[in-house]
Amino acid sequence: MAVTLADVAARAGVSTATVSRVLSGNYPVAENTRARVLRAVADLEYVVNGPASALAAATSDLVGILVNDIADPFFGIIASAVQSEMSAGTGQHIGSGTNPRTGDSGTRRRPGAGPALVPAGEKLAVVCNTGGSPERELTYLTLLQRQRAAAVVLTGGAVEDAGHAAAVTAALRRLAAAGTRVVLCGRPPLGPEADARKPKATAGPRTDLEARILQRAIRKVPTAPSPITLAFDNRGGAQRLTEHLISLGHRHIGYIAGPVGRTTTRHRLEGHRAALTAHDIPDPAHRTVHGAYDRAAGYDAALELLRRDPALTAVIAANDTAALGVCAALRDRGLRVPGDISVAGFDDLPFSADAAPALTTVRLPLQEAGARAGRLATGRETPPPGEIATLCGDLMVRESTSSPYS
Amino acid sequence: MAVTLADVAARAGVSTATVSRVLSGNYPVAENTRARVLRAVADLEYVVNGPASALAAATSDLVGILVNDIADPFFGIIASAVQSEMSAGTGQHIGSGTNPRTGDSGTRRRPGAGPALVPAGEKLAVVCNTGGSPERELTYLTLLQRQRAAAVVLTGGAVEDAGHAAAVTAALRRLAAAGTRVVLCGRPPLGPEADARKPKATAGPRTDLEARILQRAIRKVPTAPSPITLAFDNRGGAQRLTEHLISLGHRHIGYIAGPVGRTTTRHRLEGHRAALTAHDIPDPAHRTVHGAYDRAAGYDAALELLRRDPALTAVIAANDTAALGVCAALRDRGLRVPGDISVAGFDDLPFSADAAPALTTVRLPLQEAGARAGRLATGRETPPPGEIATLCGDLMVRESTSSPYS
DNA sequence: AAACGCGTAGCAAGCGCTTTCTATCGCGAG
């Protein structure tokens, strides 16, 4: 039914090997042979059979991007940056081959010229939405391994649960062992592998001897490339943000943390507390509330904070979206921002700059991180030393924060 | 290097055929054989080789979802609804088989029990971000065809360009011919295929005879299943929205249309104009401005409209996001909403209900559409009669609109 | 003039799975 390589070969009067080589462009083919083949391909509207070629070549052009919430621009920006890097390819075109003779770079893509003209080697970058669910995360990881994905990019904070962390680590190790490049983008580095190596291991090693053996075994694995990590400096960003408020004179700062049990939430909270501690400002538990990363959560949390401590002069939200909810809540309460209460967000999503008032926040290099992750995933950029890079956030001071005395 | 079926078979002391059957669960296997196989699978951390199985079975579990803007919640909501329907599967579990004897439905997924426990037949729903670019849309379509995707869901408005429309139609036809289910979700039905059949055809038929022959050829194709379409009634929704404003007494209504050359933009604009015409309200061109679907565009467009016609009493935005930008602009200009000017959006995204003031808008059944598209894509729901269903929007009257006289 | 190298193209052996067809076993029916 479907058109196969053999059909194309027959029509062009060559062998399947030749057609294959024309399409993958990794072997010299005479110019007019190539032309005949390409004509046949176009005439028959031939499209490579991905599974077959993946099987034979033991490679695939699928790249998976896992995100926690597909509707959140935070992930959208990262994902789309990753995707852009995919198509940026190597500038290779069909049939350009390695033929050192013809300076000609082969047939270029003519618009509407047919289906096969997507350059060989073009990656299929796809995003998988875990919705923040650990199970779905694992399911996707397995599904991607099943597809023998070329690379997997995990974005955003991780769930902090020993069992899940171990499962993810194991899944990533398997993926890496299968030759899939793994990149963590905006996600903290994996913990030590330890006993995550064999999910079956009933428990950790019971004796020192066992432990040492295990340790050695781990070290021995030659290609245990710990995934490349591009982490955000959430802790530092939060700390600088809080320090900014402190420097303005705020002492009663409400903090709306993200969902519990996520690394991002913990890190930002730690940074916030570090700043308070450094300035000898007490931080009673009632000034911290947890909530989701959405506007409604910010709205509700702001009301709750106000109820708990009417003396609040500033509120820091888990992210910009929640911060907007906070502003809405305050407005509804008749409070002015920043006149009565200062508000700050995190991430610096596009809308933050042009909200009313423009949000003070911490700008995370989402675009840059995504782009680097994309290049790392395609092997087009060399990994940072130690396989880990930390991207810092910039404090963006805008109109939503001011001195509490004014 | 990688673990193969044969390895598992060897360890379980059975043939590869048996392992395959246990994993796909479509053939009776004795209970203890099955158990042995599953143990071996778990011990070896075996994960099916997707490409190989796709090749052999001539099926794939990849489902592509094309969206125009991954960062826009409009698409996020649809995409995540589609994805949810994928995992909802058939309730089939590994090894449940068709064995009519054991009522037992086989091994269930134990948390952390290993990688292979993703049920066979589970689809890998992935979203592809076209960024609104026609080329990327086509590239993705080809890439998905290459992967022999089980289904493809196209979401959101289409670009209105004859050439591109023809190319997409051709691509979808090829996809359908290859057995991929195609679903249009929130996208208008394809135009007539006409001369899109052969991209190579230099031009349309030049004589009546030719035309008739072509026509017949088209009709003859037996399995030319026009893609299943779930369209939104953008025209009707816009019309009702405008009528709502008219009924409140507005006569000078500014309209911020979406990007030019998109079906969604045109349909909504048509509905708006139909309402005006029906009420004999003139619609000078200067009251319509085009812009992107984002907040900044709404902000700028609002200012532009105000400049062009200070007598405006209401503004309708291309969507809710833009409407928020409009509100911000008006606020910055010192105008109250809806006191001085009414504002309305479109889509009813989650944040709209809790904006300040809550936005009057047209609620599109995004979730429902996505879910249906998902079921349609997996063949779990029977297509609507005529392969087309139109989903209507509900007018949500909230606080951002009021009578201009108040 | 024979040997060699280079540029091309074809042969054919898989890649790891699915599935049809066949073989085997146990057992009640004839």
Next chain:
DNA sequence: CTCGCGATAGAAAGCGCTTGCTACGCGTTT
């Protein structure tokens, strides 16, 4: 006691592509 049938399991033939190796034709080199 033998035949047939239902329930299982295995053998083996592909699925469509990639690629190492071989083959061939020519222009060079010794």
